[in-house]
Amino acid sequence: MKIMPTLDGGLRIEFEDESDWRLLGGVIDDAVSCDRTLAERLGASVGGPEVADDWLEFVVPELERSFEAGLARVGRALKSARLDAAGVAGFLWIRRADALHWYGALNQARLTLEEIHRFGSSEDVDVEDLPPSRRAPFLRSQFYCAVQSLLLEHAMG
């Protein structure tokens, strides 16, 4: 996979084989791989009883809809690019206007992986010490983080 900035302030992702599609496509599955949704997790600790009930009733469902919509948008973009691809090689453009949605979807995936695996700061993690069941999710999270950094640098400033 190659990722490069475009002149109009977006990113162009070049997929070379099936594993590239699977790797980036994993963002959708990873984002929803936890029993508790991100909105529930964020809403659960918002404050004391004075605000907690209203928050759970009114804000959490809205956050949930917004996060689901963001993931659906990214899922559609990936599916469309996959359909347009000739064979397994193909391209996907992330326009500047869509950068925040992509960043958000990648973030949902990373927050969910962190919720499940509790990696902590990546600087303190030695990949060699991780058991295989945690190594793969950690590496996916690091890959998502690298794409996020490119988005921040080239498409969101």
Add this chain to the structure above:
Amino acid sequence: MTATETITTTRDATAIDLPWNVVVHDDPVNLMGYVTLVLMKVLGYPEQQAMALMMEVHQAGKSVVWSGQRERAEFHAHQLQAHQLKTTLEKSR
């Protein structure tokens, strides 16, 4: 015939409503540049102020990023959570 007399007294009390704090917490996922960007976008802070608050979140574990009226505080907390930042609300002491 007996008469029952009811005496009603009223008392006015005025107290200053305490402001609400919007608190952003550190987490190992959100990137520093993103947190700065969100604080600029949601709270309208200039880059330097947003960066100083982000550094406080990073180094102290949390930072009060806004204080004021409850409705506004709830609105800001909602916006920050919509950007996936771990955000809580607390009444000032």
